[in-house]
Amino acid sequence: MSDYEDAPRPRLRIRRIALAIALTATLTLLCCGGTVSAFFLGGLGGVDDNTMTLSAYGCGEGGPVSADGNLPAIGPYGKVQVRNAAVIINVGSTMGVPPRGWVVAVATAMQESRLSNLGFLGDRNDHDSLGLFQQRPSMGWGTPEQLQDPAYASTKFYEKLVTVAGWEDMSLTAAAQAVQRSAYPDAYAKHEPIATQIVNLLANGAARAIGSGTDLRCAAAGEVAASGWTIPVKAMVGSGFRTPERPDHDGVDLIVAKGAPIWAASSGIVTVAACDNDASGRSCNVDGYPGKLGCGWFVEVQHAGNLMTRYCHMVERPSAKVGDVVNAGQVIGRVGSSGNSSGPHLHFEVHVNNDRSPSGAVNPVSFMKDQGASLDGGQ
Structure with missing residues (x-):
């Protein structure tokens, strides 16, 4: 069994890449059960108490809540806006569009109108x-009358979306832009985390599902959930996140054979692909040992919502390169034992708020479970 020990973080000169994917609310990532978790409440902020009656921890089996009910305000969105989100989701469900489309549609409406049914705005109109x-x-x-009917407008959006070849495998920005042809195509991505949370709240956790219509199920290991997330490897979880024995362990160790493919957990841009403190890579082209410095060959990917994932101890120089745009499930490298490692495994981290330091790290097990990509089931 491998046993990664944290080492001082590599001091790398990172090329900053402009990403228009900032999240409009700070994510608070905590694990809990029941109905609405602290993840949703903290992530959206200011959620009406009635939201506690909405179920967020299924996989869409219960179907969307009715848009005609007394829905609560959610985060920055008032009751009328939440009703519009519910209409978008219900139309998608009725049309048999998979939940990934609901997330895309809700995020698109967030960017275009803040989920408001806008009329003609005079000089401010586009x-x-x-x-x-x-x-x-x-x-x-x-x-004009038809387009101000939320159900009609949603139907037209979905009719165009499903004609886009491969839309389910695209990043949210690419899928939304294929429909909207916006002058600001990068603007959609920043809404993806909140749209995912709202779909979960209004549709019994459907953003963790795959399938369509009433035939929804939780995403299995290796499948990309409607949230746009998937597991990075099929593996068993070894050493956990900041355990009493290892309080400085900022990720989890996923035990898997050397050479196994490592997948990007979600779409994003590669910001680091390097060997710790060795531009030549020579010190990472061999197996490491306990006490050796750092991650060995590793990759960092920046995702929508100021989220970052880190993948350590690769067997060779990563196939992903700085600046590459990657999709969820795309191979970015292969499992190894370089750096501070006693055996083959993937050390996997999730960071929030664009903070790649230990202060930004959150528990990958609870975070990935909320996205419908449970590391516990990744064997």
Whole structure:
């Protein structure tokens, strides 16, 4: 069994890459059961007490809540806006669009209208754009009256989305842009974490599911959930996050054979692909040992919502390179034992708030469970 010991963080000169994917609310990541977790409450902030009646921990089996009910305000979105989100989700469900489409649609409406059914805004209007998705009558989306019907506008969005080849495997930004053709295509991604949380709240945890219509199930190991997340390797969890024995262990060790593929846990941009403190890579081209410095060959990926994942101890120089745009499930390297390691495994970390230091690390097990990519089931 391998036993990664944390070492001083590598002092690397990282090329900063501009990402228009900042989250508008700070994520608080805690593990709990029941209905709505502290993850959702902390992530959205200011959630109405009635939200506690919404179920967020299934996998969509119960179906979406009715848009005609007395829905609560959620985070920065008032009751009318939440009702519009519920309409978007219910239309997608009725049309048989997989929950990933619901997340894409809700995030798109967040960017286009803040989930508000906008009419003509005069000088502030973008051409003749109207409604939740700012669709334009002059571009054939429908009449002004139709586009201000949330159900109609949602239907038109989904009808276009499902014609986009491979949309389910795209990043949220790419899928939304394929429909909207926005002048600001990178703006959609920043809404993905909140849209995921709202879909979970309004549809019984459907952002952790795959399937469509009433045939939904929890994503299995290696599948990409509607949240856009998947496990980084099929493995068993070894050493845990900041245990009493290892309080400085900022990730989890996933025990798997040398050479096994490592997958990007979600879409994003590679910001680091390096060997600890050795530009030549020579010190990482051999197996490490306990007490040796750091991660060995490792990769960091920046995701929507100021989230970062780190993948350590690769067997060779990563296949992913700095600046690469990767999709969830894309191979970025292979498992090894370089750096501070006593056997083959993947040391996996999740960081929030664009903070790659130990202060930004959160428990990957609880975080990934909330995304529908449980590390516990990754064998």
